[in-house]
Amino acid sequence: MLVSVIIPVYNEIPTLAEIIRRVSAVDFPKELVLVDDCSRDGSREFLHRLASEGLSAAGASPANRNEIRVVFQEKNQGKGAALRRGFAEATGDILIVQDADLEYDPRDIPRVIQPILDGEADVVFGSRFTGTPRRVLYFWHSVLNQFLTTLSNMVSNLNLTDMETCYKAFRAEVIRSVQVEENRFGFEPEITAKVARGGWRIFEVPISYHGRTFEEGKKIGWKDGVRALYVIGKYALKR
Secondary structure, X not given: OOEEEEXXXXXXXXXHHHHHHHHHHOOOOEEEEEEEOOOOOOHHHHHHHHHHHOHHHHOOOOOOOEEEEEEEOOOOXXXXXXXXXXXXXXXXXXXXXOOOOOOOOHHHHHHHHHHHHOXXXXXXXXXXXXXXXXXXXXXXXXXXXXXXXXXXXXXXOOOOOOOOXXXXXXXXXXXXXXXXXXXXXXXXXXXXXXXXXXXXXEEEEEOOEOOOOOOOOXXXXXXXXXXXXXXXXXXXXXX
């Protein structure tokens, strides 16, 4: 089965070539779908070169089948909008989200997609809080994540440990059945509510995590937390 790895990009030039090398090196048939959200730090120019030269522009040594497609947003809209575009461009049987900032290790992707390959799941969440190694960072970020996950679980009737995780994998027909409306980080509670409502089989597997500090380029902030609360409430009212 072909796996589409959707990589939203916004001002990630320090890590962009490395994440492409790491994803390419993992041994499964895949296509990399990179969506630039109007970067201003050189990422957009690098992706234009990648589109014309292929994976060699990133110094990648691909394992297994590797295809690449690069798309460019006409204006900056946010992660959710970039993923909506990436989902529309993807041609794989399984779609998985991969951030470009090295917080999530592509070597975990085979573990995340395995329940789908085994025919046991339609959607898989990779959890940062189930016993695997992770960098210790901000206490209040963990508290907020747990709070939002708990509220999401109350609305969706799931028992996830990490609703806000980047690593979410879907059978293609699942994501094609969902209309993504959120443009920014509200994508996470939105997609969680919608796949739960769809009655799809949802698994959660442990993953590693190496979080960034704000000085290292972390982008999510308190406004995104407020938006997540709004999105959770919005879908609670739509039940």
